[in-house]
Amino acid sequence: MTRFHSQRIDWHPCALGADDELGKALDAAGADCADITVPLDYSDPGGRTITVAVSRLRATDTAHRIGALLLNDGGPAGPSLHMPLTKSAVMGEVAGRYDLIGMDPRFVGRSTPLDCGWDLGSALVRSAGGDRAAFRDEVRLARELAARCKRTHGDVLPYVTTRNTARDMDVIRGALGEQRLSYVGYSYGSYLGEVYTQLFPGRTDRMVLDGVNTPDHYSQTLLRGAEAANEEALCAWATWVAAHHDTYGLGTTRGKVLAGVTRISDAAAEKPLRIGKYQLDEHLLPALFIGGLGSDLDDRRAALAETVRLLARAADRAPVEPSEALAGQLEFLLTGAGSAPSSQMTAIICGDVAERRGTGSYWRAVEESRETFPMAGPLASNITPCEFWDRPVEQPTVLDNDVPALLVNATGDPRTLYSGALAMRAQWPSSRLLTVTGARQHGVYGEYGNACVDDRVNAYLRTGRLPAADLTCKA
Secondary structure, eight states, X not given: OHHHHTOOOOOBOSXXXXXXXXXXXXXXXXXXXXXXXXXXXXXOXXXXXXXXXXXXXXXXXXXXXXXEEEEEOOTTTOOOTTHHHHHHHHHXXXXXXXXXXXXXXXXXXXXXXXXXXXXXXXXXXOOOOSSHHHHHHHHHHHHHHHHHHHHHHTTTGGGOSHHHHHHHHHHHHHHHTOSSEEEEEETHHHHHHHHHHHHSTTOEEEEEEESOOOTTTOOSSTTTTOHHHHHHHHHHHHHHHHHTHHHHOSOSSHHHHHHHHHHHHHHHHHSOEEETTEEEOTTTHHHHHHHTTSOOSHHHHHHHHHXXXXXXXXXXXXXXXXXXXXHHHHHHHHSGGGHHHHHHHHHHHHHHHOOOOOHHHHHHXXXXXXXXXXXXXXXXXXXXXXXXXXXXXXXXXXOOOOOOOEEEEETTOSSSOHHHHHHHHHHOTTSEEEEEETOOOSOOTTTSOOHXXXXXXXXXXXXXXXXXXXXXXXX
């Protein structure tokens, strides 16, 4: 393994061509890029290799340089080459003390990308539908998607895992010449950071995990356990929309707004909603709602309200053309345009935690959750291609360590629940928890415009000293 950790990095301009907007933005900011060679299979380091793409925005305050800070945007399968640009803004002068490192995880973005050739982009975030026949369609689809991915990429699927991405991170650390690695990871990125600490104890410096995803919560049914939080977020959104009835016309009370949501859902179950050239059925409609509930910021709530206005017209069977934003969402969900990111997310999760539970177990879970959580339940409990995936090569990671880290979570986060942050705080007594109260927000640092959070994270990144006790910021 020494040859990988000690490899010479060939830094070069980031733009791959005239149409590469990300690369041009990185170049304009003074960043450079490289491809790091790593083993496909770490148990066979002399075998096949792949490359992992990284970007670097070098420290400008060299007199006070701290080291390398690796950034991960979550996902799973979130490309992160762009993150030195976005995080340097919120970090302010602290950014100058680090080499900011963006990384596209293996098989994602520019890192030997994987694409199973699906004709949709929604393999994991789908609803079971309203009846057993609709669920049987989901079973057939999940089986077909898994089989297609195995046909196209069966040779690499066993190695598309979080543990291997963590190993890639350590190769990057070594190639950069760093003894320790600082890290900021969001959502799934928090889980990736946790796995790194388990595989490579003592090799972390300053760690920020924002939107804390615990190993116990990480499963092939990605949103299982978050049903209540998402239904509560839906109700909170409906209350906000009712207060803006003059703008959106969706109802003057929360109850009326929610009744409209139910009407749209019932219409999609009866017959797919036609929106321009797209047809949106009961399996994918909930994904639009759940996807719009990740933040309680006004602009995010307004974006969902604008979408629901169009959906309400489609439910009336009136001619509807999608907005630019909705067209992009539908293109991703319903066509091959979303195949690559959906393939990558599915491959990572299934490669980590796939297990054969039996198709009936999913249907029972859907039926049990439907009455209490009518929208989120059938989506969170639905079958996925992981049911038909090969068994993972390695067992899921179990944490049995204690790492100094700053954990950040909003109390109303509908994706990575606050209970998970509390559990990780108990698991890591040396860590500290920064709680954002009264917020329904997924991802806070540099994402929510909360100066209290941003200042405290920056103070930790600047000094390396965790606060003496857990901290609280208000939304």
